Amino acid sequence: MSLSLTFACIWALIANVLAMTPSKDHHWRNAYILVAVGIPILGYIVVQHGPWVGLLVLAAGCSVLRWPVIYLGRWLRRGGRKTPAE
Template sequence: MSLPVVLSCLWVLAAALVALLPMRRQFAPGFVLLAMVPVLIVWLAVTYGVWAGVAILAVFVSMFRRPLIYLAKRAMGRVPPRPSGDDGA
């Protein structure tokens, strides 16, 4: 196995562990995981091809859709309410 694949597997395990934390404790480690993703996606796309990079990007957007929507709203100047963590999802 190549190094980017091993690091990606470790990233997935870390993301799963962060998901087990209470919502109020997910922000800091979740932000770190969110910041690491572009490097991993580009590295995997260079190693395995553009289509692999597109597939990985689709998986990432699906996994982090709510934080990405929140950050997009903040970037557009609309400040959405902070998630309460009890949405039942």
């Protein structure tokens, strides 16, 4: 297995361990850290293996971090505006 895919597997293992730990902020701090670490790993995978493998790993990462992706989609549908309650 290549180094980039090894990093992706370690990232997924750490993400699953973090999901099992208790958190006061509903794991948002962990999600920000995982996204910040995962984006360079995803870029490294695309460089080594091409865009199709990169898309598969991106889909796997989105399934792990589904709530940040859902909130990003809602924000984009609003056009990037804040809601009146905020």
